[in-house]
Amino acid sequence: MIHWRRGTVSSVTGGWGPVVTVDVELDEGGVMAALADTPLVGTPRVGDTVLLNASALLKGLGTGGQALVVAIPDALPPDPVDADGARPPGHIVKARYAPLQTMVLALEEQESAHHEAMAGHPQVVAGDLEGMPVVAAELHSALPAVVAGIHADRPGARVAYVMTDTGSLPLGHSRLVAAMRETGMLTSTTSVGQAYGGEHETITLHSALLAARYVLGADVVVVAQGPGNAGSATPWGYSGISQGEVLNTVHTLRGRGVAVLRVSSADPRGRHRGLSHHTATTLGRVVLGSADVPLADDDDLSPGLREAVEAVCASATGRLSPVLVPTGGLDEALRACPVPLATMGRGYTSERAAFVTAAAAGRHAAALL
Incomplete structure (x- = not known):
């Protein structure tokens, strides 16, 4: 369902990357x-009539407090053209069959400058990441x-971000990614599957990982x-379960999968405090290969966390290897991070456990290089 609204742009309030924010009367x-x-x-410009999708905003969901512009009917953008005035290459449709597909x-398709590599590179054809950490x-x-954890130990490492399609489909909606590209924390972005808007696009996660290397x-x-992580307070109904499928793909491609634990010391929901039930299910039941x-x-992060993780790894369907990572210098790296740290509305001070745990995963990946 869509809650439609129509109005006139009264002011342009900001933006980042490809995104512009406005106020609409x-x-x-x-x-x-x-x-x-x-x-x-x-x-959109001041005075333009715009059509809005206000559903998520009216529901109070995590959309950043804004409706979405669906169309500017009296100021439609021109058809895209390349430098020679011809239709640009590319025939892969994303957000398929949605009104704004x-x-x-x-990268894989025949018109791409990288098609030959994606079709003929021996390691791409073999589907072999040669142990690259993911x-x-x-x-x-x-x-x-x-x-931040990667760069704490390997400041020159080239880090690529691959965005799956289980949360936001437009990559450009991420303020984090825009800031991380601007500061040099990331060297490239790729959107996968139905997601779009990365510097690079791929049809599958497999292609995205092979292309990254x-x-x-x-x-x-x-x-x-x-x-835009979606959840339902049920054992299997959350979009982040795709983390397990990512690790299965890495295993299939002979990469080195590194799992980030979802940990919290401040979440008001008991199911996410300590080791989240999402992580326990994803790692314990969804991951089929090794990671x-x-x-x-740091035993101060969350009481009983180590025991909970070791129990999940011991009983998991896949072959999970718990690794203790020293945390010296990680707090300093996180405090010096050039982009804001926030999860579920909580920052570094109130949710240190979540960020140190994620940085530890980055530090371990750096050690594998």
């Missing part, structure tokens, strides 16, 4: 904040802490869904 009265994904709908140039996180908010020159890859499970060597 609604035809029915009142003002609504809205977000425009400009590659899809164009750039978009066409992209995927860090898999459930929450998008873990991304900067993981990378053999086309984009990454040393380590961090994979996570975009903003490393870094655990910060």
Whole structure:
């Protein structure tokens, strides 16, 4: 269902990357904040009439407090063209069959400059990452802490981000990723499956990981869904369960999977305090191959955490290897992180356990390089 609203842009309030934020005076009265994904709908200006999707905002969901601009009917953007005025290459459709489906140039496809490598590179054909470390996180908010942990020990490491399609589909909606690219924390971004808007696009996660190593020159890859983790307070109904499928893909491609534990010392929901039930299910039941499970060597993070992790690893369907990671210097690296650290509305001070745990996973990945 969609809650439609129509109104007039009264002010442009900001933006980042491809995103522009505006205030809209609604035809029915009142003002609504809205977000425009400009590659899809164009750039709204003061005085433009806009159509909005207000469903998530009216439900109070985690959309950043804004409706979404669906169209600027009196100022439609021109058809995309390349430098020669022709239609740009690319025939892979993402967000398929949705009203705002978009066409992209995927790394794998025939029109791509990288098609030959994706079709003929021996290691790509073999599906062999040759042990490249791939860090898999459930929450998008873990991304900067993981990378801070990598760079604490390997400041020159080339870190690629691969975004799956179980959270936000537009990668450009992530303020974190925009800031991390601007500060150099990440060297490339790739959106996978139905997700779109990365610097690179792929049809599958398998292609994204192989391209990261053999086309984009990454040393380590961090994979996570975009903003907007969905949950239901049920054992299997949460979008972050895709973390397990990521680790299975890494195992299939002969990479070195590194799992980020979802840990909290401040979450008001008991099921997420200490070791989240999401992590216990994902690692214990969904992961079928092998993966490393870094655990910060700091007993102050969460009472009983080490025992809980070791129990999950011991009874898991897959072959999970718990690894104690020293935490010396990680707090300093996190405090010096050039982008904000926040998870579920809580920052580093109130949720140190979550960020140190994620940074420990990054430190372990750095040790594998």
